Amino acid sequence: MPKAPSTLPRSHLFGAQPLLLPVNPRFIWLTLVIAWMINLMPWGQWPGVPDVLALCLIFWSVHEPRKIGMFAAFLFGLLMDVHQARLLGEHALAYTLLSYFAIALHRRIQWFGPIGQALHVLPLLLVTQLVVYSVRAALSGTWPGWSWMLDSVVAAALWPIADRLLLAPQRRAPERDDTRPI
Incomplete structure (x- = not known):
């Protein structure tokens, strides 16, 4: 029989997150350079292809604001x-x-889970693309249409995957021990 909510451990009541190891600054810069190289690929200009560099910049700005910045x-x-x-x-x-x-x-x-975080990241990605296309429209007099929003939606949908991949090195135990529960 399940326990009453008042008798559950605090970690179950508040959705506690596991403790993470400190991130290596070289890993941050490596992921940013890899994301930049992905953006350099020719398919980066196609509609619906997300801006991987922007996604990576948001991720590290959210999780490590003192190590990566403006x-x-x-x-x-x-x-x-x-x-x-x-x-x-x-x-x-x-x-x-x-x-x-x-x-x-x-x-x-950071208070939200990956899906809630993705919903917070979506407006940030939309504003980023809106700035780029507004500058282009002001200088060239052309507007790309509304298909540019698809890039931000796809990038926000990739947020949970980026969260798992980029935090994976921090989730491992500092020293391998078979008797350790975490």
């Missing part, structure tokens, strides 16, 4: 602008705003 977002934004031969600064502005809002909301976002 400088990294600005740097990778400039690299994306140079790669796409666009106006220098449009991605830098968008990624910097993305990092700022993610850092501002990082405590709130």
Whole structure:
């Protein structure tokens, strides 16, 4: 027979998360460089293909705001602008705003599970793309239509997978012990 809610351990009442190991800063930068390289692939310009670098920047801005910040977002934004031969600064502005809002909301976002976090990340991704396309529309006079929103929806849907993959090295035990329950 199940116990009454008042007699359950605190961890069951509040949805406690397991303790994580500290993240290696080299791992953070490695994941950002890999995400940047994925964005450099030719299919990155197709509709419905998410901005993996933006997703990775949000993730690390939420989980490690002191180790990754707006400088990294600005740097990778400039690299994306140079790669796409666009106006220098449009991605830098968008990624910097993305990092700022993610850092501002990082405590709130961490209270939720992966699905709730994805719902919080979706508006951040939409604002990022809206900034990029607004700058392009203001300078070139063309609007890409509303299909650009699909990229953000797909990236937000990938958030639970990114959460599992990027936190996996922190979830392992510091020393292997077969008698340890965690």
